[in-house]
Amino acid sequence: LAKTTQPISMDSYEGQEVNITCSHNNIATNDYITWYQQFPSQGPRFIIQGYKTKVTNEVASLFIPADRKSSTLSLPRVSLSDTAVYYCLVGDMEDTGRRALTFGSGTRLQVQP
């Protein structure tokens, strides 16, 4: 089964750039990579999605190398309110051949003042 691997936790300070990498060695040809942010007791919130190269929106950038076996979420100039768990999501092929959508364990980002 395809799996994603992320660091369990990261620490940063306000104003710094934070890069969180997700490994997805078995990513399928049609899979997109999506990153979500989750605050305690809330539903995950969409941050950014990409297929290859670089994608940028108003809150983050997503870097995907040519082999697509990993991706890096970049958060510029983080603030205290960016303290959350960040998940990367890619499609996951089940044994039955049907696709499933499996989140990784997530990265707990703690931003310090």
Added chain:
Amino acid sequence: DSGVTQTPKHLITATGQRVTLRCSPRSGDLSVYWYQQSLDQGLQFLIQYYNGEERAKGNILERFSAQQFPDLHSELNLSSLELGDSALYFCASSVGTGGYSGNTIYFGEGSWLTVV
């Protein structure tokens, strides 16, 4: 507000009982997904429906079942409840068949289930 509506927001029930969680997807979304998140745990994919048909199945217990109705709302039925079923259950929706086709998946705020 993601546009995905889940009810009830909180539910307390006893072991052995059965509950139904309801989800209304965003307007226009055809896919509905159900996820379970236990305390301090990650998101466990349970099941996905697309336009009324089961599309993908994750680690859903046999005691759990789901369906998507013609109006596209979905229900997750949890039966013979055990203490370990206490968790936050999320519903999500997307226009198409999910993250592997470029469609964004939007999550609701979850239904808190406590089994006592």
